[in-house]
């Protein structure tokens with residue numbers, strides 16, 4: 001009997017060649033095989049009588065081989081094997097492509113369970129290349145749920161099944177379980193050994209679901225334990241002390257009264273910074289909720305305490321905009337704000353760098369240029385990363401490394417459910433801005449088709465005549481790139497200019513030089529243009545309160561959260577604002593998705609819908625969140641389990657912070673986090 005730690009080479013039928021192939025799948029030992037989960041299952045429990053086969057689909061048929069399988073060669077190297085099978089209800093033709101060896105495995109008169117796709121109708125109907133498994137004479141229920149494993153060329157499902165079968169047989173009776181038993185009982189989860197058996201050798205669907213639930217819980221629980229430990233470890237560090245006694249001066253310097261949510265978030269920040277521990281906080285807010293003010297408060301707080309603050313924005317346009325917003329507020333408090341971006345001239349950069357190094361710059365706003373080596377801070381006390389899901393954990397850490405344990409504030413404009421935020425940004429505390437500044441009415445949103453084109457152009461003109469400004473967003477920069485059916489910003493700007501000759505139309509896209517982009521943005525904000533035709537470079541953060549109409553061309557091409565971000569560029573002032581999505585005539589799915597946006601202005605609700613449609617991978621960008629890779633849990637679908645896992649992890653660690661009473665759990669958590677390539681967490 002092989003041991004679970006043995007190499008797969010000891011499994012019958014697995015030669016040295018296959019051993020190499022298994023290695024490609026990261027499987028060397030039986031245990032590795034056990035930990036390689038099926039990517040899907042085929043349900044062969046529903047057995048269909050031949051006479052009951054209706055549509056073209058996959059079927060499991062219990063039938064007797066009626067005719068000797070006949071091999072024929074059709075083209076060069078191409079073989080067919082044909083035969084007929086029958087049950088008590090009728091007969092069916094079967095064809096295998098390029099599997100001449102199948103004949104050796106089949107015997108006329110023997111009963112098999114055939115599983116495969118049925119194609120064609122009437123006399124032409126046949127089953128294509130089915131799997132055939134012998135049925136024992138008295139077997140009442142030969143159907144089963146069959147795991148489908150990830151493969152590599154040269155390996156078959158049968159090879160995988162052989163190895164996992166051997167692995168399951170090698171699982172010892174005292175197989176250790178990292179999950180505390182109290183939790184297994186509380187959440188009715190199967191133990192580790194039973195779950196593995198059910199995953200690889202399920203009796204029914206229910207079995208698989210239960211096992212999966214356990215695996216997901218385990219994975220999330222390990223994840224939450226690790227994140228909680230990271231958070232605790234940070235808490236042990238000593239942080240710079242900022243006194244908050246001059247915050248009222250900051251509030252007084254604002255051109256408006258802060259919303260309740262802004263004030264709350266700022267107070268949370270002030271409390272963190274006065275706690276003696278470094279702050280690590282995420283501020284999440286829907287579009288237009290006024291996150292910049294919260295960042296500004298931290299800048300003021302740092303500077304009032306004699307420290308510098310660095311504010312990192314995802315684009316040059318945004319960096320410039322933030323600097324422009326912050327300068328007057330900080331100026332009133334006698335503080336300076338310096339901009340540093342890649343496209344500044346050498347002389348400008350030199351001056352900025354000198355001010356940063358001498359400490360003359362109280363607050364520094366910039367792009368990722370801030371993390372370059374040449375940037376040396378005099379006394380960096382606070383770091384703000386405006387993530388807009390573009391920055392990674394590593395960049396944040398690189399900026400922090402320019403000071404000694406500065407306070408860190410992360411701002412995200414992608415609203416996600418709180419439970420998810422607590423995991424995605426697992427080592428951060430979370431503040432949520434769930435209130436928009438007063439006087440805003442929701443953006444009226446319409447999803448339209450091409451038949452509305454002329455009316456929309458007239459509507460653009462109407463808004464301009466009333467003193468508003470208009471954004472038009474296109475998926476492409478210029479004609480000739482990508483899909484020719486999509487609108488390009490350059491061509492569309494020309495068309496609009498021709499239709500509205502007395503209006504001033506500008507173009508903005510990512511291929512323009514930064515200085516050009518800046519100039520266009522600034523001129524649009526100064527109302528020197530009426531219409532800005534742009535690509536999604538304006539998606540994030542752009543703030544021109546006078547603009548009150550957003551038109552998105554080919555809106556069916558964008559994600560829901562992205563469209564919500566785009567829509568967020570209007571409705572930022574007191575003017576009634578509108579948003580028009582073209583693309584509602586591109587099919588039912590497109591129409592349904594766009595309708596979600598017409599129904600609600602709530603970013604959290606939209607994010608939930610987006611998440612369930614796309615999955616968190618696409619939603620957040622690949623691994624940019626810096627979490628360890630998850631193998632079974634789906635962050636968008638397993639929210640309820642996630643909540644439980646998090647609470648339990650917190651409770652367990654509160655009682656036993658180093659997990660010393662749970663050595664196996666401790667080791668698994670360690671292993672999970674060690675796999676992660678992100679240096680910031682190591």
Ligand SMILES: Nc1ncnc2c1ncn2[C@@H]1O[C@H](COP(=O)(O)OP(=O)(O)OP(=O)(O)O)[C@@H](O)[C@H]1O
Pocket residue numbers: 256257258259262285286287288289290291292293413437438540541542543545568569572
């Ligand atoms: N309390 C407030 N009262 C009135 N106006 C406010 C208030 N807070 C912010 N604003 C204004 O609201 C607009 C949006 O603020 P800001 O740019 O900070 O939003 P944001 O949260 O960054 O949104 P987005 O993520 O969409 O860019 C700005 O024009 C800002 O001046």
